[in-house]
Amino acid sequence: MSTGAFPPDTVCPLPSVCISPAVSLPSLCSQKFRVTGPLQPIVAVLGGEAVLPCSLFPAVSAEDMELRWFRSKSLEAVFAYQNRQEQKEELMAPYAGRTSLVGDRLNQGYAAVRIQRVQASDNGLYTCFFRKGHFYEEAGLELKVAGVGSAPQVRITGPEEDGVRVVCTASGWFPKPQVQWRDLSGEKFLAFSEAHTQDAEGLFSVEAALVVRDSSVGNVTCSILNPVLGREKAMAIFIPEPFFPQASPWKVAFSVSLTVLVILLLGAGCYTKREHSMKMQEMGEKETLCQTSEQDRPVTLDPGSAHSDLVVSHEKTSVTLKASCVNTADTCSVLGFEGITSGRCYWEVEIRDGDQSGWALGVCGEGVNRKGWYTESPDKGFWAVGRFERAYCACTVPQTLLSLMQAPHPRLRVGASFSGTLFPYFMIRYGDVSMTICSKVGGSEGLPVALSNPSLEEPVSLPGVGFNSGSGADGLPGAESPLLP
Numbered sequence: 001m002s003t004g005a006f007p008p009d010t011v012c013p014l015p016s017v018c019i020s021p022a023v024s025l026p027s028l029c030s031q032k033f034r035v036t037g038p039l040q041p042i043v044a045v046l047g048g049e050a051v052l053p054c055s056l057f058p059a060v061s062a063e064d065m066e067l068r069w070f071r072s073k074s075l076e077a078v079f080a081y082q083n084r085q086e087q088k089e090e091l092m093a094p095y096a097g098r099t100s101l102v103g104d105r106l107n108q109g110y111a112a113v114r115i116q117r118v119q120a121s122d123n124g125l126y127t128c129f130f131r132k133g134h135f136y137e138e139a140g141l142e143l144k145v146a147g148v149g150s151a152p153q154v155r156i157t158g159p160e161e162d163g164v165r166v167v168c169t170a171s172g173w174f175p176k177p178q179v180q181w182r183d184l185s186g187e188k189f190l191a192f193s194e195a196h197t198q199d200a201e202g203l204f205s206v207e208a209a210l211v212v213r214d215s216s217v218g219n220v221t222c223s224i225l226n227p228v229l230g231r232e233k234a235m236a237i238f239i240p241e242p243f244f245p246q247a248s249p250w251k252v253a254f255s256v257s258l259t260v261l262v263i264l265l266l267g268a269g270c271y272t273k274r275e276h277s278m279k280m281q282e283m284g285e286k287e288t289l290c291q292t293s294e295q296d297r298p299v300t301l302d303p304g305s306a307h308s309d310l311v312v313s314h315e316k317t318s319v320t321l322k323a324s325c326v327n328t329a330d331t332c333s334v335l336g337f338e339g340i341t342s343g344r345c346y347w348e349v350e351i352r353d354g355d356q357s358g359w360a361l362g363v364c365g366e367g368v369n370r371k372g373w374y375t376e377s378p379d380k381g382f383w384a385v386g387r388f389e390r391a392y393c394a395c396t397v398p399q400t401l402l403s404l405m406q407a408p409h410p411r412l413r414v415g416a417s418f419s420g421t422l423f424p425y426f427m428i429r430y431g432d433v434s435m436t437i438c439s440k441v442g443g444s445e446g447l448p449v450a451l452s453n454p455s456l457e458e459p460v461s462l463p464g465v466g467f468n469s470g471s472g473a474d475g476l477p478g479a480e481s482p483l484l485p
Contacts, residue, residue, distance in 0.1 A: 033060055033109075035130050037141035043228060044118045046147030046174060051102060054128035054139055056109035063106045065132045069099075069113045072125035072140060079113040094121060118145055120174045120202035146228035149173035149203065154222050154237040159254055163213035164243045168222030170233070171205040178225040179208040183217050215244035299336050299347040299424050299437050306334035307370075310428065318436040321428045328430075331374050336424030339366060346415035347424065350436045357431020360386030360395060366421040376427070384425055 034057045044050035052069055056062060067081040071092070079099040080087035086101065095115070102112040111130075115122060123145035129138040149172025157165045168179065176196055181189035192210040199205070212220055223234035300316040309325045309332045312318070319334050340363075349361055360376055362384025369380070376382035376395035384395040385402070394400040426435050 032135060033058065033130070033132070033137060035128060035137040035139040037128060037139035041142040041144045043144045043146060044115070044122070045229070046118055046120065046145060048118050050115040050118050050122065050143055050145075051112050052115070052126055052128065052141055052143065053102075053110065053112035054130070054141070055111075056130065059109035061107040062109055062111050062130060065130050066136075067101075067111055068129040070127055070129070072127050078115070078126065081111075094119075115143075120145055120147070123175070144228050145174060146226055147172065147174040147203065148226050148229065148231050148233065149177070149205075149224075151233045152222045152224050152235045154220075154235045156237065156239065156243065157209075159243075159245065160211050161213075162245055163211045164239055165209060165211050166220060166222075166237060166239070168208045168210070168224075168235070169206065170224045171199075171203070173204045173206070173224065173226060174202065175226075175228065176204045177206055178227055179206055180223045180225065181208070181210045182221045182223065184219045189220070212239055213244075215239075215241045300338075301426070301437070302335050302337040305423075307332035310334055317438075318434060319426055319428065320434045321430070321432075330372055331370070331427060331429065333360075333370050333425060333427040335364070335426075339421040339423050341421050344415075348438050349426075350438045352434045352436075353432045354387060357433035358386070358388055358429030359431075359433050359435065360384045360388075360425070360427040360429075361435070362386075362395070362425050363422040364425040366423065376425075382425065384427070386427065388429070 035054055036057060037052075037054050042050060042052065063084060067079075068077050069079045070077045074092070076092040077087075077090045078092060078095045079101065080090045081101055081103075088096070091099065098116045100114050100116075102114055105111075111128075113128075122143060124143065126141050126143060127138050128141065130136060150170050152168045152170040154166060154168045157167050159165070168181070170177070179192075179194055181192055183189070189210055189212075192208055194206065194208045197205045206224065208222065210220065210222075217239065219236045219238050221234050221236040223232050225232045298317075301312050301319055303312045303316065306312050306319070307330060309322050309328050309330070311320050311322055312334060316337065321332065325332075351359070351361075362376070362382060364370075364376075364383070365381035368382065374380070376384045376386075377397045378395075379397065382395055386393065386395065388399070392402040394402060428435070
């Protein structure tokens with residue numbers, strides 16, 4: 001449809017003006033023109049470019065005209081040109097930044113708009129509009145967008161009725177693709193189901209299902225065709241004869257296989273659930289243990305259990321040997337104030353001047369004999385390490401020599417995992433050594449329970465005792481030891 005300034009059957013309303021050679025102004029008839037567009041649809045590939053051309057007849061210059069391209073069902077512009085420049089503010093939002101004028105032939109009456117990064121939504125009818133003064137003409141044209149998506153994927157999904165069901169899927173096609181099933185000889189299968197969906201970008205996905213009932217078919221091929229471009233993608237699959245019910249007890253085999261699979265899945269699910277429950281229970285026990293341990297009071301010294309030659313600080317956290325004692329005939333020791341009856345705990349002890357003194361640290365059982373001169377050992381109810389005669393030893397029978405070149409500094413960590421009642425044990429034999437408890441009891445599942453010193457060069461494992469030095473040592477305590485590995 002076209003609209004002009006004058007009725008179509010009128011050549012010129014003022015004949016005298018048209019034929020008079022004395023008139024110097026341009027004739028009104030010279031303003032009339034006709035706009036033509038392409039007769040065939042324009043095809044553009046997704047992501048590529050599309051050019052929408054229009055021409056004037058006669059071929060007069062369009063440089064000073066108003067030009068517009070818009071979607072036929074909308075008055076909003078895809079591209080606008082006026083006063084010899086683009087009018088970008090009038091464009092539809094989806095086309096902003098994607099359209100431009102191919103204007104090198106405007107003076108010859110040819111104008112075209114280029115659309116970049118073609119989308120599925122660009123598909124459809126367009127109108128090009130040309131105006132000169134009060135006269136205008138327009139023409140319609142069609143843009144067909146096409147895109148080839150993924151190759152089809154074909155799989156066997158199982159038995160159905162008296163045959164085998166195969167499914168073909170593909171995505172990313174535009175417009176809606178055509179699906180076809182063929183056998184090995186090229187014969188088409190006419191009976192199959194087909195379903196299409198579109199994503200947010202307007203691209204099509206397809207799923208086509210075919211039931212093959214002839215066991216002699218062998219291969220079946222699924223092809224996906226773009227009807228605009230004529231391009232096709234295909235995939236074949238081989239169906240063995242044993243899959244068909246008439247060739248073998250397929251349904252029974254499939255049912256058995258499915259049953260076994262369900263049992264395995266249920267078993268795996270039960271196992272996973274059981275493992276999860278055990279892990280959650282273990283985590284709960286650890287959390288409870290930590291909370292219980294954190295509620296305990298800090299380890300303090302019991303002055304009532306201290307040897308008379310020992311001095312316990314007012315805070316009950318530090319012990320030293322009296323200055324008047326040079327050599328004592330007794331083993332001078334003191335215990336923690338409260339016994340530990342269960343759980344897992346640790347405490348840290350800071351030792352000063354320990355490399356010039358004799359001392360021992362650890363735990364002991366309730367009611368052990370600490371009178372007079374004695375030596376610590378597991379068979380007497382002591383689990384300890386210390387420094388004796390210029391060497392570091394574990395209190396075993398015989399003593400286990402520790403390959404330490406210097407005293408652990410600045411702290412030792414004592415840990416225990418046990419049953420029954422144990423008491424923290426501190427012993428000073430000679431020297432100016434002082435022992436200070438510097439942390440409260442606390443659960444520590446992730447910490448190594450050890451006399452640990454990060455500066456030591458190598459771990460030492462002690463058979464029969466629960467102490468080790470260094471980080472990450474693998475020494476295991478004896479069966480009778482309450483200390484952690």
